[in-house]
Amino acid sequence: MDVNKVLVRAFVSLVVSIDLTDDEDIDPDVATDIFEPAAALFRDLSEEGRREVTSLVLECAELEENPERRRVILGLPEAIGLLDED
Structure with missing residues (x-):
């Protein structure tokens, strides 16, 4: 399997798991602190890179x-x- 597919699938799995976790189990502010830096990396991709992701x-x-x-x-x-x- 292509490394990009593996990385995106891993990211998706983590984000979905965090998103669907009850607020009592993971504080929404903590979830945002985890999620935002990773999301920022994707926003820095070229248009072609964003399309691929x-x-x-x-x-x-x-x-x-x-x-x-x-x-x-x-x-x-x-x-x-x-x-x-852009």
Whole structure:
């Protein structure tokens, strides 16, 4: 498997797990502190890089069987700024 696919799948898995965790289990501020620096790295990618990551994220959504997790995954490209234009 391609290293980019592995990295994106790992990121998606972590983000979705954190997003779906109850606020009592992980403080939302802590979750944001974990999530934001990683999301900023994706925003620094070239347009082509952002398109590739978006494609890989959507591929993860297609593979996800759990509807709630799939919904979160489908929202990730926008949530991490991949759809923003330069």
